[in-house]
Amino acid sequence: MKPLSEKYRLIMVDQLGMGASSRPDFTITDAEEGVAYLVDWVEGWRKSMNNLTGFVLAGHSFGGFISGHYACKYPEHVKKLLLLSPFGIPKRHFTDDEFDEEYKKIQPFPGREKKPPKIAFKIIKMIWKKKWSPFGALRASPGWINDYYFNKWAKRRIVGDVPEEELTDFKSYMKEVLTRKGSVEYALFVIFDHYCFSKVPLDDVDKLQKLNIPITFVYGDRDWMKLVGNHTVLETNTYPHKEEFSKNYTVENSDHHLYFDNPQQFAQIILEDLANLDKIPYPHQQPANVEEILKADQQSR
Numbered sequence: 158m159k160p161l162s163e164k165y166r167l168i169m170v171d172q173l174g175m176g177a178s179s180r181p182d183f184t185i186t187d188a189e190e191g192v193a194y195l196v197d198w199v200e201g202w203r204k205s206m207n208n209l210t211g212f213v214l215a216g217h218s219f220g221g222f223i224s225g226h227y228a229c230k231y232p233e234h235v236k237k238l239l240l241l242s243p244f245g246i247p248k249r250h251f252t253d254d255e256f257d258e259e260y261k262k263i264q265p266f267p268g269r270e271k272k273p274p275k276i277a278f279k280i281i282k283m284i285w286k287k288k289w290s291p292f293g294a295l296r297a298s299p300g301w302i303n304d305y306y307f308n309k310w311a312k313r314r315i316v317g318d319v320p321e322e323e324l325t326d327f328k329s330y331m332k333e334v335l336t337r338k339g340s341v342e343y344a345l346f347v348i349f350d351h352y353c354f355s356k357v358p359l360d361d362v363d364k365l366q367k368l369n370i371p372i373t374f375v376y377g378d379r380d381w382m383k384l385v386g387n388h389t390v391l392e393t394n395t396y397p398h399k400e401e402f403s404k405n406y407t408v409e410n411s412d413h414h415l416y417f418d419n420p421q422q423f424a425q426i427i428l429e430d431l432a433n434l435d436k437i438p439y440p441h442q443q444p445a446n447v448e449e450i451l452k453a454d455q456q457s458r
Contacts, residue, residue, distance in 0.1 A: 161427060165431070170202065172223065173195065174344075176334060180339070183342075188348045188355075192348060195226075195344065196230055200227070203234060210233070210234040211236050213431065214237070215240075216239070217416070218242055222243055222355065224238065224240065225245075225359045229359075229364050229368055237437060238371070239427065242377060242380055244385075245357075248358045263384070290343065296336050307331055310331075365394060367395055371396060371399060371402035372396070373404045375423070376407055377408050377412050377418060380411065398438060
């Protein structure tokens, strides 16, 4: 955050139902309706920020998925889209009957010697059907079980050289956040299938392929999202200036959590990518006055 904030005004937004935001019940059962619900929430937030426009929109993982759909619906407000190890880009290219052949092609998750056993997918399918969130089990568990789980999770998922005190704070934060009331996490069961492919994928012909603004993708070199994220968006996108402004970067020594695994290079890549931001053709109105944005932010709080 520090090197980015020295050059740009950063606004870090908790997606509805996550982080420390409010946690409404999520009862939607249709995938497209679920996406529209989350996209319209972002648009409502934008309006509350004094109709903020002309901004760079960045989203990580599921946040990248929602950011992509937002940019497709409201491209007039987005000057550039940064998708950071995003979820939900490609279509599923196989049927349930073809899964046995597809399983033979699956590679182990980065950093592991073996790929998930085939029975794991059957268990996940059952969990998906019943919408059993793993966080639901954590909420019903004693504190020591939560501590054990988050210690194991952090050891497996955070691959960078993170200072011990920061890792301790991160585990504490994740425990507080993930054991709160369930909300938009249940949207995952509606919008995605049990293979982790979206029912409303972003590489549909009417989504990112036709988006007329620059798109940059950033993945880790051992990013597990690539296992469900191979796509050709930058090749098929019709934006006329994509050779100059749309990029694809890889963060070294990093898995899915780019900002934690290698924060220095992660920030360096974003600064490099935005170095020619002022040159991007942008026919829409310019961003609101910074003082007005801050005033609107205080009022919204």
